Structures are given as C-alpha cells and as structure tokens.
Amino acid sequence: MTEFESACERDDAHCITCGDEGTAVRVLDAGEETVRCVDQDGVVHAIAVDLVGSVRPGDRLLAHAGVALTRLEGV
Amino acid sequence: MKFVDEFRNAQLGQALAGEILAVLEPGRHYKLMEVCGGHTHSIYKYGIDDLLPANVELVHGPGCPVCVIPMGRVDDGIAVARHEGVIFTCFGDMVRVPGSEYTLLDAKAQGADVRMVYSPLDALRIARENPDREVVFFAIGFETTAPSTALTLKRAKAEQIANFSCICNHVTIVPPLRALLESPDLRLDGFIGPGHVCTVVGARPFEFIPRQYGRPLVISGFEPLDVLQSIHLILRQLAEGRCEVENQYTRVVPREGNLRALEVMSEVFELRAHFEWRGLGFISQSALRLSDAYRQFDAEERFEVPGVRVADPKACQCGEVLKGVIKPWECKVFGTACTPEHAIGTCMVSPEGACAAYYNFGRFARERQAV
DSSP states (O other), X not given: OOHHHHTTOTBTTBOTTTTTOOEEEEEOSOBSXXXXXXXXXXXXXXXXXXXXXXXXXXXXXXXXXXXXXEEOTXX | OTTTGGGGOHHHHHHHHHHXXXXXXXXXXXXXXXXXXXXXXXXXXXXXXXXXXXXXXXXEEEEOTTTXXXXXXXXHHHXXXXXXXXXXXXXXXXXXXXXXXXXXXXXXXXXXXXXXXXXXXXXXXXXXXXXXXXXXXXXXXXXXXXXXXXXXXHHHHHTTOTTEEEEEOOBOSHHHHHHHHHOTTOOOSEEEEEHHHHHHHOSGGGTHHHHHHOOOEEEXXXXXXXXXXXXXXXXXXXXXXXXXXXXXXXXXXXXXXOHHXXXXXXXXXXXXXXXXXXXXXXXXXXXXXXXXXXXXXXXXXXXXXXXXXOOOOTTOOXXXXXXXXXXXXXXXXXXXXXXXXXXXXXXXXXXXXXXXXXXXIIHHHHHHHHO
C-alpha cells in the first residue's frame, strides 16, 4: 500500500472523500468546533461540527472530508 | 454492523429484484441514470446490475468529482506545486489524474512537495505548522465537499493564516444534469439522485427535473439495498404515471438540506460564469470560485498558472462515458491501453469513475457471459 492509498482509500480502494460520499460516525466528546468521533470501523477522526451545532457523546453524524454535514437522527 | 448489514441483506435484495420485475411494463426499455460516482461504485461492487432484468439499463452520470476535472486544471495545479517553497495538498485520487504531460504524483517524484490530505482542515493544519511555506489546497468536489472547503477558509480568515490558499475547482451538480437533459444524444427515464449532495442542498434544487422534463428522481443512499429500492421507487412512479422527487434516503437526508452549510458556502463562494467539465465542455454557472471577501485565499491570484485549455487524448472516450452515451467497455482503449494502473482517462483513475468501477468489479461477469 502506498502513502497515497493508506489514509484515503479505506473501503476496498473506494475513496469516500473524492467520491463525495459521507461516512457515519459516533461522537466521543462534547464540543462545538472540532471533536473526536469514531467511524464504523473503529477509526477515530477529528471532525469539525460547526455546521451541525454543538454535539454530545453518543450523537451520530454524517461526516465528509473531516466535516459533519448532518445529524443521523434515530440511527 | 448495525445499519450496514441490514442494507446488504441478500434475501431482501432478491425480494426487491422481484418487486422491480413486478412494476415493469412488458416490452418497454428503461434507461436510468445514477448521478453519483458513489452509486456507480456500489452498483458494480455489489453486482446490482446483475439483479436487474435486461430491459432496465443503468447509465453512469457525471457525479464523480475527479472524473470531470479537465486536464488544463491539473496542469494549473502542477504549475503551482512546482513553485519554490510550496506545499501542495489534495485528496488521494487527485494525485493520479493525468494532466497534459504529468500527474501530481509525477510532479512529486520530480521534487515538488505534494501531500495527500483527507480534509482541507488538514491542509490548514499544515499551513499553521509551516508558517514559512506557502500551503495550497487543490479543492475538488460537488456540494458534499464544498462546505468543508468553505469552513476551512472561514477558519483561515478568522485565524489570519496568510500562507494558506486554495485552487477552487468545486462544481455544482444541477447544471450538468440540465445539460444532459437537453442533450439529444441521451434519452433517460429517471434519475437515482445524489444522496450526500442532498444532505447539503436538500431536495428542492432537483424539483425542476420532474416539473420541466417529466422525469422522476429518487434521492438514494449508497448501500446495495438503498440503490435497489431507489430503482424500484423510480419504476413504480413510472408505472403509476407519477413524476416527482422522492427521498429514499430519509435516514440521512433532510428535505431542506443543511441551511448552515449553505449559508457558509454562500459567504465564501460565488458562481463562476463558465467552467470546463471534462467531456461535457463549458457549462455556465456550474462551478464555484472564492467570493470577494475571500479572494485573498485564491491561489490562482497568488501564483501564476498557465490557464491553458488542453484537449483530451484522442483515444480517450471519457466524455461519452460521462454523458452515458457509451458504456465503459465500449471505449476503444478500455482495459488495454487504459487501466487503473496506467489510466489515460479520468474515469479510470478514481474508483468512483465508471471505467475503474467496471474494471475492478464488473468485467468478470461480462467475461464469464462471453465464455
């Protein structure tokens, strides 16, 4: 795996960033700007939550390119 | 895995395939376009097209952000990356997109400091950590990605980070769809709508498609059952004589989109008068540039760029693939001169590109049929 494949192509060589696709994450910290979130594979990311408002641990978000785009209500 | 496994259930998939069969009109051929490259990837990865009857044809749309970048813009990026002292940042797929002579990966091998980032916020962090270097982010993507660039630039302005700038190639999805609907080459019966673009813009921007062009659009998720259900919903609309924007992806997409994201985007960006799309040519008001309030972060003003329009290689038929006029395997160089390892066209570079998705997942079924 090259340097360029390692961080971006996590899903069977599928680049969710370049593919304009979001990924579901669960919030680990409370915050209003950048918080730690964990994705379905257990990978922890720093996610900016400015566009969805303040979050609490356990909230679920759809994130893309390091930024939360929407809350996943009831998911 | 909760909310993933349920949407990959094979039995439910077969049941949905049966329901699709039940709503078809005998003898009619249906041509549906999946707008988003993420859907193209899912269709080939999970063999969704194999579950569909022969008279339901899926056409791959222009929604892969890497695939629509023209070669001239790649050359502009490479020219900036080669400036003394520049740290050039971009998403992973972008480094392999061919310009007229080189890729950004070639430029890196030749000495340019090209770095892959997962988020524009990572590029901004690099700028904070390297105050004596110019850090440039090559921004690509539709309305899903534009908010992250906008938010990054807002933070850069608030923190007065002067060594950060951006080459803005963000595009919007509605103008190319309108261009496709106006195209005499292509007659479509309905659209599988871009689920994650709609988390930002909502459903309203797509309402002109049923209203003006009489075609249904179903906003769709990306798991295999999402795509199958969306196909069923489109075909059911056609069978019932309805034509509207329907939201299959209600667990993620609010009908009004993300108003805060739209507000940030309208502060940071403005529409370009024209932008060149690979294969589709120039489309007016189809792309974004930085607004006057953020012009200080525009790398195209900070650095000299060639700005030359470069014609695609003659052998490459990406344009026809992007317009859905031909299938990937009908391109003259598919799988021979053009492969994911040595891509001639952008549709073979990104895994979301129709050619790469078909090459990686779909071609074996077709080869089996031929045998």
